[in-house]
Amino acid sequence: MKIETQCLHAGYTPGNGEPLTLPIYQSTTYKYESTAQVAKLFDLTADGHMYSRISNPTVAAVEAKIAALEGGVGALCTTSGQAASLISVLNILSCGDHILCTSTIYGGTINLFAVTLKRFGIEVSFVDADASEEELKKQLRPNTKAVFAETIANPAIAVLDIEKMAHVAHSHGVPLIVDNTFATPILCRPFEFGADIVIHSTTKYMDGHATQLGGVIVDSGKFDWTNGNFPEFTQPDESYHGVVYTRDFGNAAYITKARVQLMRDLGCYPSAQDAFLLNHGLETLALRMERHCQNADRVAHFLASCDKVESVNYPTLDNSPYKELAQKYLPKGCSGVIAFSIKGGRDAAVRFIDNVKLASLVVHVADVRTLVLHPASSTHRQLTDEQLVAAGINPGLIRLSVGIENIDDIIEDLTQALAKA
Ligand code: PLP
Numbered sequence: 411m412k413i414e415t416q417c418l419h420a421g422y423t424p425g426n427g428e429p430l431t432l433p434i435y436q437s438t439t440y441k442y443e444s445t446a447q448v449a450k451l452f453d454l455t456a457d458g459h460m461y462s463r464i465s466n467p468t469v470a471a472v473e474a475k476i477a478a479l480e481g482g483v484g485a486l487c488t489t490s491g492q493a494a495s496l497i498s499v500l501n502i503l504s505c506g507d508h509i510l511c512t513s514t515i516y517g518g519t520i521n522l523f524a525v526t527l528k529r530f531g532i533e534v535s536f537v538d539a540d541a542s543e544e545e546l547k548k549q550l551r552p553n554t555k556a557v558f559a560e561t562i563a564n565p566a567i568a569v570l571d572i573e574k575m576a577h578v579a580h581s582h583g584v585p586l587i588v589d590n591t592f593a594t595p596i597l598c599r600p601f602e603f604g605a606d607i608v609i610h611s612t613t614k615y616m617d618g619h620a621t622q623l624g625g626v627i628v629d630s631g632k633f634d635w636t637n638g639n640f641p642e643f644t645q646p647d648e649s650y651h652g653v654v655y656t657r658d659f660g661n662a663a664y665i666t667k668a669r670v671q672l673m674r675d676l677g678c679y680p681s682a683q684d685a686f687l688l689n690h691g692l693e694t695l696a697l698r699m700e701r702h703c704q705n706a707d708r709v710a711h712f713l714a715s716c717d718k719v720e721s722v723n724y725p726t727l728d729n730s731p732y733k734e735l736a737q738k739y740l741p742k743g744c745s746g747v748i749a750f751s752i753k754g755g756r757d758a759a760v761r762f763i764d765n766v767k768l769a770s771l772v773v774h775v776a777d778v779r780t781l782v783l784h785p786a787s788s789t790h791r792q793l794t795d796e797q798l799v800a801a802g803i804n805p806g807l808i809r810l811s812v813g814i815e816n817i818d819d820i821i822e823d824l825t826q827a828l829a830k831a
Contacts, residue, residue: 413479413596414696421475421689434686435467454653454670464674468682472689476616476626479595479692480608483631484665486673487624487685491591491611493678494625495519498587498609499556500676501668502640505531507555510546510578512539512570514563515589516611517789523558539563539570540731546578555584555639561600561739562592564775565749565785565809567723569732569739576604585633591615592745592776596699603739606633607664614776615745617691618698622684627668631661647671698778698814703743705820706812712821713750718758718828720806723749746812747775752831756795756805759784762831763808768815768823780813780820 411419422432440459442448450456459465469487477485488494499509511523513536523534537549539559557579559570572588579586585606590598594615600608610616612624635643636656643663646652649671655663673679680688710724725736725744736744752758763771769780773788783789786798786805795805812820 411478416475416478417596417696418693420478421473422471432468432471432686432689434682436682437466438462452650454650454658454666462682463677463679464669466679466682466685468689469680469685472685472692473626475689475692476595476610476612477628479599479695480590480628481595481599481601481630482608482628482665484662485626485628486665486669487612487626487680487688488673489625489678489680489684490623491516491589491609491613491625492518492522493676494609494611494627495522495558495589497668497672497676497678498607498627499523499527499532499558501664501672502585503527503532503555504642506553508533508535508551508553510534510549510551510554510557511536512559512563512575513537514539514566514568515558515560516564516591519558519589539568539575543574543577546575547581550578550582554582556587557584558587558589560589560591561598562725562745562747564592564747565723565803565807567725567730567732567744567747567749569725569735569744571735572598572600572603572605572739576606579606580604583637583639592747593740594695594699594745596696597703597740597742597745601630601632606630612688612691613774615691615699615702616695617688618695618776618778619687619691620772620774620777620779621691622680622687624680624684624688627665629662629665629668631664633664635663643667699743699745701814702746702812705814705817706746706748707743708817709810709812709820709824710748712824713748716828718752718754718831720751720753721804745776748810748812750808750810751804751806752808752828754806754831756786758831759806759808760787762827765827765830766823767826768819769810769827775809775811777811778814780815780823781811783809783811785809 473485587607588600588605659666725732769782
């Protein structure tokens with residue numbers, strides 16, 4: 411199946427007389443006929459659902475769909491993108507280990523790694539994603555166990571050179587984890603360029619309608635966990651009667667361990683209801699991404715032509731430093747997310763945002779509706795203008811998430827708000 415068809419049909423194939431749409435299995439638990447069957451589940455020697463903290467048939471269908479879309483061997487859904495980031499790294503790292511991470515990633519992931527994981531003895535260093543392969547390799551440490559980056563990073567709308575980052579990680583025998591939230595597998599499939607693990611906040615485009623909060627981890631099945639750097643994969647797990655993940659689960663070792671060990675212990679598995687809503691979003695993902703990209707490209711060019719606009723970050727613009735990388739990694743388009751600054755700094759940005767009518771002011775991106783946010787007066791409100799600049803955020807920067815409305819209506823709204831800015 412092509413990816414557009416997978417969006418509709420992967421993960422759930424109804425049989426004769428069965429529901430056409432994915433059923434919601436609203437059950438916390440599953441019935442068995444003998445203790446022997448249940449024992450096999452606990453020994454991980456038989457497939458089947460045991461308890462909805464670890465798996466559920468509705469969520470499993472969505473996991474299978476997302477694994478197919480990304481071209482992976484398996485996926486694990488989580489209750490948020492944050493939980494996906496957390497489990498993706500905790501599945502590999504222990505106290506005393508180090509993550510190499512690009513500095514432009516989502517602020518919430520920066521907090522998670524630099525503040526919370528630090529309290530548990532995990533070190534992180536942030537590096538410039540645009541540095542050369544040699545410079546990046548110099549940042550690897552003997553205890554580096556993973557490299558983490560985003561396909562399209564906010565607010566610079568920076569495009570990652572995935573192959574370069576994969577070379578850096580693999581030169582050290584560790585995996586590259588890519589947050590593919592903004593690109594989605596419709597625009598980029600990082601496994602095709604050497605990434606080993608992909609994560610998403612499914613809260614964003616995958617859902618697309620602002621109805622469920624969720625995340626997902628996808629395993630490419632290609633990383634060699636037996637290379638000597640990851641004893642937790644090759645030595646017996648006492649919490650499962652001596653299961654050895656690489657021996658017993660082959661190329662699904664990473665995603666199986668994440669589910670049966672970490673999801674069992676951390677308990678952040680989504681509900682069947684939320685998986686059902688996510689599946690609705692996924693059904694139209696390919697179509698929506700096409701329109702988001704078309705509209706954003708038009709809006710970016712429109713903004714770039716406006717006198718009141720100082721600068722526009724969007725990779726399809728001729729002056730974008732990421733144009734070439736976008737042509738290689740995002741040939742179908744660069745998502746709906748644009749960042750731009752208007753002349754007049756913070757005050758002008760506030761006037762612009764207070765005057766948009768069609769666009770909604772929300773703390774969210776990647777929705778069917780056009781959304782707008784002024785980081786300096788919301789998510790980064792506590793910072794002075796000098797601190798904002800140091801953090802790479804221009805006080806006049808506006809983040810615009812272009813929706814799938816008619817492009818003329820979007821441009822009309824931006825035009826009238828710019829006139830009042
Ligand atoms: N990754 C990216 C790129 C994000 O933008 C976000 C949230 O905005 C997250 C991860 C975290 O996802 P969630 O809000 O679903 O926890």
